[in-house]
Amino acid sequence: MSLAVLAGGIMIAFGALAAGIGNGVLFSSYLSGIARQPEAQGTLFGQSMIALGLVEALPVISIAFGILVLFGIIG
Amino acid sequence: MELTPKVKFLGMTFDVTLMIGSVVSALIVMLIVFLLTRRLSVRPEGRQNVMEYIIDFVSGITGTMLEKKESAKYLSFALTTFLFILVANLLGVIVMVTSTVNGPIPSLGITTAGLKMADNSVSWFKSPTSDINVTVAMAGAIFLYSHFAGIAKSPRGYLQHYVKPFWWMLPIHLIDEVSKPATHALRLWANIFAGEVLITILREGAFYFTGVPLFAWMGFSVFVGCIQAYIFTVLAMVYIAQKVGEE
Numbered sequence: 253m254s255l256a257v258l259a260g261g262i263m264i265a266f267g268a269l270a271a272g273i274g275n276g277v278l279f280s281s282y283l284s285g286i287a288r289q290p291e292a293q294g295t296l297f298g299q300s301m302i303a304l305g306l307v308e309a310l311p312v313i314s315i316a317f318g319i320l321v322l323f324g325i326i327g
Numbered sequence: 328m329e330l331t332p333k334v335k336f337l338g339m340t341f342d343v344t345l346m347i348g349s350v351v352s353a354l355i356v357m358l359i360v361f362l363l364t365r366r367l368s369v370r371p372e373g374r375q376n377v378m379e380y381i382i383d384f385v386s387g388i389t390g391t392m393l394e395k396k397e398s399a400k401y402l403s404f405a406l407t408t409f410l411f412i413l414v415a416n417l418l419g420v421i422v423m424v425t426s427t428v429n430g431p432i433p434s435l436g437i438t439t440a441g442l443k444m445a446d447n448s449v450s451w452f453k454s455p456t457s458d459i460n461v462t463v464a465m466a467g468a469i470f471l472y473s474h475f476a477g478i479a480k481s482p483r484g485y486l487q488h489y490v491k492p493f494w495w496m497l498p499i500h501l502i503d504e505v506s507k508p509a510t511h512a513l514r515l516w517a518n519i520f521a522g523e524v525l526i527t528i529l530r531e532g533a534f535y536f537t538g539v540p541l542f543a544w545m546g547f548s549v550f551v552g553c554i555q556a557y558i559f560t561v562l563a564m565v566y567i568a569q570k571v572g573e574e
Binding site for chain 2: 301302304305306308309312313315316317319
């Protein structure tokens with residue numbers, strides 16, 4: 253097993269870990285928001301989906317570079 | 328990872344797959360908009376309603392970022408960006424054409440070493456936004472345009488906003504200016520690229536084993552494609568508004 257496989261695996265793993273934490277924080281705030289004010293669900297859903305896209309981007313960048321390292325295209 | 332056929336012209340390398348993908352997406356956008364805007368009437372019905380809904384949605388993006396007078400100017404730009412990226416993202420989920428090539432083709436830049444690394448598979452059609460060159464070009468164009476628009480509006484204000492609110496914030500502003508187009512491009516590319524790679528990997532497995540994850544991931548890819556098209560448009564408008572909106 254080459255070190256590149258290990259490096260790619262670590263990049264993907266930490267990307268997934270960070271995405272899990274970020275999405276957990278985001279959706280716990282969303283759920284407590286609609287628990288306090290159920291009528292705001294429509295607006296909050298749209299806003300949280302935009303935030304989801306922004307939060308997901310950084311781990312996905314890490315995962316994309318991890319895939320490139322894993323397949324030996326860069327590095 | 329598939330190879331892509333490349334053509335050398337005037338000392339530059341052109342990726343044939345990306346050109347096919349971009350032209351097809353642009354044609355589909357043109358066809359959609361053309362068909363939806365036939366037989367316009369004052370009281371909208373049918374297809375016209377769909378187009379008005381899309382324009383309303385995009386003018387909501389520009390309206391919240393810019394002043395009313397300015398936002399009308401950028402509406403068509405935002406609409407084109409949004410529709411092109413949306414169609415390009417969704418095309419890659421639905422259609423991916425890959426062929427097996429056994430021998431090297433020098434005129435298309437397919438070499439033996441490259442084929443060995445890519446297991447003889449050559450991609451002919453995929454989402455153009457899953458290549459970093461396309462997204463960097465789009466984000467770079469928006470970056471250049473936002474600075475150009477800022478200088479054209481008021482050169483003094485453009486220079487002044489680098490030292491606001493304090494002069495020692497200049498380095499932070501400069502780092503910000505570099506990181507904005509970089510993350511803008513990487514965000515779109517990474518999402519679509521990772522999605523396509525996972526679809527390719529899942530398709531290679533036995534269907535009874537990877538069938539359910541494949542369809543789940545394809546559904547998620549459609550969702551991600553829509554969200555990323557929306558976010559790319561929103562961020563483009565934010566970056567332009569930061570330069571144009573201030574004094």
